[in-house]
Amino acid sequence: MDNCGKATLSRKCDRKQKRCQHIIEKETGIKCTLMASKCIAICNAGLVNGLSEETVYENFIQYGSIDNITMLPGKSCCFVRYKDIEAATRAFDNINGKLNIAQNSKPIYLTYVENIPSPDPIYQNTLPTGLIIIEDFVTDTEENMLLELCNFNELENGSMKHRQVRHFGYEFRYDINNVDKDKPLKEDIPHQCDILWEKLKLEGIDFVPDQLTVNCYKPGQGIPPHIDTHSAFEDPIISLSLGSSVVMNFKNEDVNIPVILPKRSLAIMSSESRYAWLHGITPRKLDIIPTQNDLSVIHRTTRVSYTFRKVRKGECDCQYTQYCDSHAKKLKSKSNSIKNDVAMQLETAHVYDVYDVIALHFSDTRCKPWPNVMKFLYSLQPGSILVDVGCGNGKYLRCIENVFSVGCDRSFGLAEVAGQRGFEVFSCNCLNIPIRDNSADGCISIAVIHHLANEERRLQAIKEMARILKVGGKCLIYVWARDQIRNQEKTFYLKQDRKNRKESSTAVQEQSPENVTVTGDVTLPVHVNRTQFQDQDLLVPWKLRAENTPDNKENTFLRFYHVFEEGELEALCSQLDYIKIVKHYYDQGNWCCIFEKIKKD
Amino acid sequence: MLTSKCMKGVNIGYPLKIKAVDLKESEVDFNPDFISRIIPKLDWTVLISAANSIGKNENLPENLLPEYEKNTEFLKRVHHVLLEIDVVNGELICPESGRKFPINNGIPNMILNEDEV
Numbered sequence: 001m002d003n004c005g006k007a008t009l010s011r012k013c014d015r016k017q018k019r020c021q022h023i024i025e026k027e028t029g030i031k032c033t034l035m036a037s038k039c040i041a042i043c044n045a046g047l048v049n050g051l052s053e054e055t056v057y058e059n060f061i062q063y064g065s066i067d068n069i070t071m072l073p074g075k076s077c078c079f080v081r082y083k084d085i086e087a088a089t090r091a092f093d094n095i096n097g098k099l100n101i102a103q104n105s106k107p108i109y110l111t112y113v114e115n116i117p118s119p120d121p122i123y124q125n126t127l128p129t130g131l132i133i134i135e136d137f138v139t140d141t142e143e144n145m146l147l148e149l150c151n152f153n154e155l156e157n158g159s160m161k162h163r164q165v166r167h168f169g170y171e172f173r174y175d176i177n178n179v180d181k182d183k184p185l186k187e188d189i190p191h192q193c194d195i196l197w198e199k200l201k202l203e204g205i206d207f208v209p210d211q212l213t214v215n216c217y218k219p220g221q222g223i224p225p226h227i228d229t230h231s232a233f234e235d236p237i238i239s240l241s242l243g244s245s246v247v248m249n250f251k252n253e254d255v256n257i258p259v260i261l262p263k264r265s266l267a268i269m270s271s272e273s274r275y276a277w278l279h280g281i282t283p284r285k286l287d288i289i290p291t292q293n294d295l296s297v298i299h300r301t302t303r304v305s306y307t308f309r310k311v312r313k314g315e316c317d318c319q320y321t322q323y324c325d326s327h328a329k330k331l332k333s334k335s336n337s338i339k340n341d342v343a344m345q346l347e348t349a350h351v352y353d354v355y356d357v358i359a360l361h362f363s364d365t366r367c368k369p370w371p372n373v374m375k376f377l378y379s380l381q382p383g384s385i386l387v388d389v390g391c392g393n394g395k396y397l398r399c400i401e402n403v404f405s406v407g408c409d410r411s412f413g414l415a416e417v418a419g420q421r422g423f424e425v426f427s428c429n430c431l432n433i434p435i436r437d438n439s440a441d442g443c444i445s446i447a448v449i450h451h452l453a454n455e456e457r458r459l460q461a462i463k464e465m466a467r468i469l470k471v472g473g474k475c476l477i478y479v480w481a482r483d484q485i486r487n488q489e490k491t492f493y494l495k496q497d498r499k500n501r502k503e504s505s506t507a508v509q510e511q512s513p514e515n516v517t518v519t520g521d522v523t524l525p526v527h528v529n530r531t532q533f534q535d536q537d538l539l540v541p542w543k544l545r546a547e548n549t550p551d552n553k554e555n556t557f558l559r560f561y562h563v564f565e566e567g568e569l570e571a572l573c574s575q576l577d578y579i580k581i582v583k584h585y586y587d588q589g590n591w592c593c594i595f596e597k598i599k600k601d
Numbered sequence: 602m603l604t605s606k607c608m609k610g611v612n613i614g615y616p617l618k619i620k621a622v623d624l625k626e627s628e629v630d631f632n633p634d635f636i637s638r639i640i641p642k643l644d645w646t647v648l649i650s651a652a653n654s655i656g657k658n659e660n661l662p663e664n665l666l667p668e669y670e671k672n673t674e675f676l677k678r679v680h681h682v683l684l685e686i687d688v689v690n691g692e693l694i695c696p697e698s699g700r701k702f703p704i705n706n707g708i709p710n711m712i713l714n715e716d717e718v
């Protein structure tokens with residue numbers, strides 16, 4: 001290059017520098033200086049221009065030891081501090097205006113600065129609450145043994161843009177962000193991992209997972225920040241780093257904590273760190289972490305992480321509700337469901353009042369006990385106390401000798417019918433059963449809680465039955481199923497229709513339902529008797545022939561029903577941790593569940 | 602066994618006091634084995650005071666007899682009080698709140714108003 005060219009370049013630099021120095025001072029408060037200093041600012045490129053800390057590091061490290069790189073979010077400048085002025089001068093002379101790493105491969109322009117912005121307070125030494133890193137959790141030998149368990153296909157590598165993944169126990173589905181809880185994989189967690197639980201026990205942690213995800217990260221690959229779906233997994237989640245160390249970023253609101261996961265270490269994410277902090281790995285080839293007076297740099301090699309989790313049964317009830325999918329679901333179902341006061345009016349008008357009127361006729365049609373209910377009653381020990389919640393005409397009371405049976409029903413009409421048959425009955429609402437805690441050996445509730453108009457009330461009824469049971473006592477619940485055709489066979493309910501009985505196919509005619517406004521702003525469809533249910537919340541007609549009505553006129557009464565989907569009754573019961581589901585089954589158009597009380601609530 | 606515990610502000614609500622207007626006595630088959638299995642599940646003092654309050658003590662002792670399962674005469678009396686006497690009309694009274702639950706046609710009405718739960 002000739003002298004003239006040099007002069008041009010220098011003038012251009014000067015002009016650029018002047019303009020940029022002004023901006024730096026204005027934007028960051030950092031004073032620029034003409035004197036050589038340990039600190040250098042890149043005036044025209046920063047995070048907003050796509051310049052990465054990694055690129056700055058790789059280019060500047062060639063001229064000497066760096067003790068800090070500061071990239072400011074949202075700024076088009078950044079700062080490098082060398083350990084000595086000589087290194088800084090070398091870098092300045094070689095890079096200024098010559099290194100094309102600014103936007104669109106333009107050269108970057110430098111200036112000396114008096115100091116660099118103080119390290120961001122977000123870079124703390126403290127870990128997120130609940131996060132524990134156990135270094136050297138496995139030995140080199142164990143590391144190799146575990147790495148050999150899960151060989152990733154080398155052929156796929158090279159073109160692989162994303163990390164490779166394998167699942168054991170259950171598959172984690174990234175499309176739904178959850179696991180298929182009903183479909184365990186054939187491949188369990190390899191038994192070689194058992195050594196890990198033994199080691200954990202020594203640390204005082206009792207954890208045996210049933211799901212394993214193995215991720216293979218080549219240098220440059222990462223995983224976007226995320227919180228593991230609450231409803232999918234329990235607390236804690238543990239992750240073993242093999243092959244390479246890496247920096248994992250934990251983020252909560254505006255706090256960002258880079259955490260080094262050394263190779264052979266175990267990260268335990270529990271409580272807040274599991275439920276409320278996003279964690280992710282930035283896709284890059286090296287990690288740079290500013291420490292007190294230095295930079296720590298990790299050159300990534302291939303890292304394999306073993307993440308062990310325990311699949312959650314039921315819903316999450318953590319306190320970190322804003323991050324909780326279970327909580328969101330609950331809120332949504334609450335806002336969609338019938339409000340409590342309306343539910344009460346609906347139940348009064350379309351359940352209790354109806355049963356009071358149709359009690360006698362209804363009772364005449366309900367004589368035959370169901371065999372599977374009888375089976376449950378026969379399983380009770382002699383001398384047991386049995387409560388029939390919603391006993392109707394009392395057909396299950398005193399079915400069996402040697403059991404002291406009490407029945408209750410919200411309908412006076414039905415309770416009276418049962419009372420006249422000589423049974424021990426009282427009337428009450430199943431939401432508040434006037435029986436002492438832990439006093440019944442057995443409890444049945446046959447075709448009752450499907451009359452309650454929202455989920456909160458149906459759960460409350462189950463809670464009441466669980467409350468009155470003794471520990472070890474069992475309860476049987478029957479509810480009407482939405483699905484009246486199982487295994488290609490129509491239920492008795494559908495067969496009762498003569499038309500359906502003749503048809504050989506299982507197709508049941510669909511008729512569009514009529515809608516009725518029941519109370520307030522709630523409109524419900526009226527079910528066409530002897531057909532499949534079209535909705536979950538609906539009104540089912542009960543026809544009373546003229547001779548059965550007080551005024552000798554034929555009349556149709558509408559009863560409210562919530563027909564249950566498959567798994568719905570179980571899901572309700574499994575919300576209570578003091579009961580254990582013994583059995584659940586489908587019986588002639590009903591979903592049925594037997595649970596046992598395992599501890600006091 | 603009935604309790605008014607479900608009411609707001611009532612913690613125990615047991616035993617409920619019984620006020621009988623009409624009583625009915627009926628005959629139920631005597632099953633000594635059944636009665637002796639039920640007895641340990643009863644709160645004996647509560648049974649006695651309940652029987653007293655409706656004037657049908659049948660000479661039941663204040664304390665449970667030892668080896669009652671061999672005492673057929675005793676079991677018969679318990680059987681009678683437990684199973685053969687019904688309060689047809691009257692009321693159950695919560696010992697704490699004084700709330701009365703009417704008994705009509707032998708059926709106690711324990712339904713609470715919305716503001717009571």
Ligand SMILES: [Zn+2]
Binds near residue numbers: 230317323327
């Ligand atoms: Zn949660």
